[in-house]
Amino acid sequence: MSSKMYNQMWHQTQEALNSLLDKESQKIIEPQRNPVFIFQTLATFYIKYVQIFRNLENVYDQIVHPQKRILIRKILDGVMGRILELKSEMVELELSEFHYFDDILQDLKLAPQQLDIPIPKYFLKEKLEVIKGREKILSQILADTELELSGKTRPAKGISLEEAVKLIQIAERARQGRLRAMFMKQIFLQEHRARHARALGDRIADVGAAALRIQKVWRGFHQCRKTERQREEEMIFLGMNPPPMFNEVSATITQAEKVTCLRNEVQMKHEEDYREALVTIKDDLKLIEGPYIKENLQDQIRHWFIECRNLTGTFPDYPDVEEGGSAIVFSNKTPQQVIDDIMANQEEEEKNKKKKKEKKAKKEKRKKQTKEKNKEEDKGWKMSPSVFLHTMEEGNNVYKDIWKNKDESGNFPQDYDREMIKEEKRKELESEIRVQVDELMRQELKNLKLAVNREKELPAKTRKKKGGKNEKKGKKGKKEKRGKDKDLTADRSIESLYKELVEEGLLIQSLKVNLSDYIGEYSYLGTTLRQVAIEPMPSLLDVRQLIALYGILPLGSAAVHEKAPLVRSLLLAGPSGVGKKMLVHAICTETGANLFDLSAANIAGKYPGKSGLQMMLHVVLKVARQLQPSVVWIGDTEKTFYRKVPSAERMMEPKRLKKQLPKILKLLKPNDRILIVGTTHRPFDAELGSFCRVYQKIILVPRPDYASRYVLWKHIIQRSGGVITNALNVSCLAKVTDGFTQGHIVEVVKGVLTDRRIRQQTQKPLVALEFVAALSSMNPVYQEEEESFKNWYAKTPMGKKRNLALTEGNAEKQRDKGKKKEKKGEKEKKKK
Numbered sequence: 001m002s003s004k005m006y007n008q009m010w011h012q013t014q015e016a017l018n019s020l021l022d023k024e025s026q027k028i029i030e031p032q033r034n035p036v037f038i039f040q041t042l043a044t045f046y047i048k049y050v051q052i053f054r055n056l057e058n059v060y061d062q063i064v065h066p067q068k069r070i071l072i073r074k075i076l077d078g079v080m081g082r083i084l085e086l087k088s089e090m091v092e093l094e095l096s097e098f099h100y101f102d103d104i105l106q107d108l109k110l111a112p113q114q115l116d117i118p119i120p121k122y123f124l125k126e127k128l129e130v131i132k133g134r135e136k137i138l139s140q141i142l143a144d145t146e147l148e149l150s151g152k153t154r155p156a157k158g159i160s161l162e163e164a165v166k167l168i169q170i171a172e173r174a175r176q177g178r179l180r181a182m183f184m185k186q187i188f189l190q191e192h193r194a195r196h197a198r199a200l201g202d203r204i205a206d207v208g209a210a211a212l213r214i215q216k217v218w219r220g221f222h223q224c225r226k227t228e229r230q231r232e233e234e235m236i237f238l239g240m241n242p243p244p245m246f247n248e249v250s251a252t253i254t255q256a257e258k259v260t261c262l263r264n265e266v267q268m269k270h271e272e273d274y275r276e277a278l279v280t281i282k283d284d285l286k287l288i289e290g291p292y293i294k295e296n297l298q299d300q301i302r303h304w305f306i307e308c309r310n311l312t313g314t315f316p317d318y319p320d321v322e323e324g325g326s327a328i329v330f331s332n333k334t335p336q337q338v339i340d341d342i343m344a345n346q347e348e349e350e351k352n353k354k355k356k357k358e359k360k361a362k363k364e365k366r367k368k369q370t371k372e373k374n375k376e377e378d379k380g381w382k383m384s385p386s387v388f389l390h391t392m393e394e395g396n397n398v399y400k401d402i403w404k405n406k407d408e409s410g411n412f413p414q415d416y417d418r419e420m421i422k423e424e425k426r427k428e429l430e431s432e433i434r435v436q437v438d439e440l441m442r443q444e445l446k447n448l449k450l451a452v453n454r455e456k457e458l459p460a461k462t463r464k465k466k467g468g469k470n471e472k473k474g475k476k477g478k479k480e481k482r483g484k485d486k487d488l489t490a491d492r493s494i495e496s497l498y499k500e501l502v503e504e505g506l507l508i509q510s511l512k513v514n515l516s517d518y519i520g521e522y523s524y525l526g527t528t529l530r531q532v533a534i535e536p537m538p539s540l541l542d543v544r545q546l547i548a549l550y551g552i553l554p555l556g557s558a559a560v561h562e563k564a565p566l567v568r569s570l571l572l573a574g575p576s577g578v579g580k581k582m583l584v585h586a587i588c589t590e591t592g593a594n595l596f597d598l599s600a601a602n603i604a605g606k607y608p609g610k611s612g613l614q615m616m617l618h619v620v621l622k623v624a625r626q627l628q629p630s631v632v633w634i635g636d637t638e639k640t641f642y643r644k645v646p647s648a649e650r651m652m653e654p655k656r657l658k659k660q661l662p663k664i665l666k667l668l669k670p671n672d673r674i675l676i677v678g679t680t681h682r683p684f685d686a687e688l689g690s691f692c693r694v695y696q697k698i699i700l701v702p703r704p705d706y707a708s709r710y711v712l713w714k715h716i717i718q719r720s721g722g723v724i725t726n727a728l729n730v731s732c733l734a735k736v737t738d739g740f741t742q743g744h745i746v747e748v749v750k751g752v753l754t755d756r757r758i759r760q761q762t763q764k765p766l767v768a769l770e771f772v773a774a775l776s777s778m779n780p781v782y783q784e785e786e787e788s789f790k791n792w793y794a795k796t797p798m799g800k801k802r803n804l805a806l807t808e809g810n811a812e813k814q815r816d817k818g819k820k821k822e823k824k825g826e827k828e829k830k831k832k
Contacts, residue, residue: 100526574701577743637678739780
């Protein structure tokens with residue numbers, strides 16, 4: 001796609017955003033009462049914002065104009081934040097982390113795949129060098145520690161010469177035995193063929209009959225192949241089978257990849273040129289226009305002095321630096337407008353005195369009216385105010401004013417706009433010069449007051465005396481606070497702390513896993529099941545979407561994390577093998593985050609005692625803050641919150657972090673991009689109260705359903721080097737493996753698809769039985785275990801609220817049915 005195409009895509013996306021902002025401003029005002037209508041409204045906004053987000057992310061990644069990219073980035077962050085706000089609204093409304101939009105997607109004519117949350121590429125692209133440097137340091141430290149450990153270990157024991165000779169003899173005799181067996185087999189087969197030929201020699205005397213038989217077999221074989229080929233072509237035509245070259249990368253895709261790489265290079269070059277231009281253009285303006293701006297400002301302020309003197313009889317008080325200086329008085333105003341403001345202020349003061357008396361009487365009436373209105377409003381639902389709407393509207397207005405109708409026919413390479421930079425830098429330069437002018441004019445005003453009005457100014461010392469006591473108190477308070485938040489490692493550098501954590505095994509290297517590698521399929525019956533009051537188990541892609549919303553988007557963007565609904569901690573609960581650890585590593589890979597492992601087994605014996613624990617947490621938090629984004633992972637987190645510690649694990653002290661985790665969460669601020677993630681396969685072993693207090697969001701990770709298993713089998717077999725043919729019934733495999741997890745499937749495929757088996761595929765294609773035989777030795781996740789997870793989740797705060805809402809909803813439905821029956825009965829009586 002050319003830059004023109006991406007510009008067109010941007011314009012279309014901005015039009016869609018503009019219409020959506022208009023609709024949302026209308027909906028915010030209107031109170032609603034029907035919960036179904038409210039959810040559909042929120043869901044529609046959510047889906048449309050996701051579409052805009054997908055387009056904007058693509059545009060931001062490919063557009064090369066540096067000034068356009070700044071605006072698109074601002075709007076993109078706003079859209080991301082708004083999606084998170086709408087998600088929070090839907091969670092509060094439905095009292096569930098998972099939502100199903102089947103009917104709405106059908107109305108909007110969208111596929112479920114279009115709901116997938118994209119991960120912005122700029123998360124990694126903008127700090128690629130930093131991540132690479134950090135990974136290099138981490139791998140170097142790990143390599144050094146491994147060398148030290150290997151140096152401490154004893155060298156491996158060697159074997160004697162006799163034992164070595166014996167081993168070689170055994171191997172050689174086995175090889176010779178195999179060769180002899182193969183030779184004897186060939187001799188046996190030759191003799192067998194010769195005997196068989198002699199026995200049949202008398203029967204095949206008629207050459208014509210033999211030729212007919214060969215023709216019959218050949219024609220049958222040829223026709224079978226032809227029929228199979230026609231059937232395959234028909235299936236491809238109907239879209240039931242992929243085309244033959246479907247899995248191979250086409251030339252157009254490779255060309256597109258080359259173009260994207262070139263675009264990235266052009267982007268970087270344009271960004272560098274733009275940064276250089278910001279400096280050079282400002283310097284040029286300072287030389288050419290700086291003296292003129294300074295003179296103009298001085299004249300303007302002097303005129304203000306004189307006009308105030310003429311109108312009020314005294315010189316004005318000059319605004320302080322903290323208030324903004326003369327910029328408050330002259331914010332885009334001419335001297336005449338300033339004089340009019342002075343006159344208007346005097347008139348307003350007189351009017352305000354008269355109005356004060358009238359307002360007191362009106363206040364009482366208003367209070368009564370507002371109370372009545374509030375009662376009515378409580379009955380109706382209103383959308384909560386958004387932090388990001390203002391950002392999006394600002395960006396949209398800038399787009400309309402500057403870029404919507406801008407003629408760019410002369411800017412084919414899409415380089416920076418010089419005039420726009422001049423306008424921005426002119427304002428910056430004016431504000432810098434104004435600070436200097438304010439200092440000069442304050443002194444000039446003092447001189448004028450002394451010379452003309454003969455006013456005595458209060459000495460500066462007396463002002464300091466007034467606030468002297470308070471200042472001392474303030475200093476004491478600050479000292480006390482510093483004492484509480486004392487830095488235990490003030491004398492150490494971040495590099496040394498980082499190295500210490502790596503050596504102790506608390507900071508680990510995350511696996512290179514993308515979120516898109518967590519494969520599954522959508523749940524297409526979610527809405528239908530909820531309408532029948534059945535709570536469906538979430539699909540794997542629903543889980544993936546929540547990880548993107550709660551984990552990746554806030555950690556990746558600082559602007560989104562500061563303003564969006566804050567998620568400090570996340571719990572992934574589910575049976576073993578469903579990919580909980582993989583999701584933790586995916587969060588780190590997609591955001592370039594550091595991974596800290598504070599699992600009970602990992603911290604056992606490290607930093608002993610209370611002071612040691614305090615030091616460990618301090619170091620972890622300090623490094624996590626300095627090198628954010630960071631993920632603090634607590635594996636098998638149920639051990640930290642054990643009801644009763646098993647006797648085998650008492651030495652490990654698994655509950656060390658139990659009291660400290662709530663304190664850590666309180667210390668995390670909106671600008672700290674740190675996420676605490678816990679994983680557990682036995683949440684029922686933990687104390688529910690303290691567990692739920694620590695983990696803000698709890699996500700149930702289910703075993704894969706049929707659709708997800710079908711996709712998983714195909715993907716994992718192909719990834720491991722397997723070829724899927726008609727001989728391999730993947731649908732049968734997916735049906736048979738009900739209850740088996742992703743971990744089981746990966747293990748089975750690795751066991752079956754050895755190097756030798758992969759080479760044999762051309763002669764011997766893969767069959768489902770090979771995989772089923774390997775599965776027979778594994779234990780699946782039974783329905784009872786899944787039900788126990790459901791029952792446990794029902795006891796959590798969110799689960800309790802959901803169940804309560806469902807019971808209340810059912811009770812209301814029964815009342816409505818009862819009322820309808822009563823009305824029917826009354827009507828029948830009247831007719832009689």
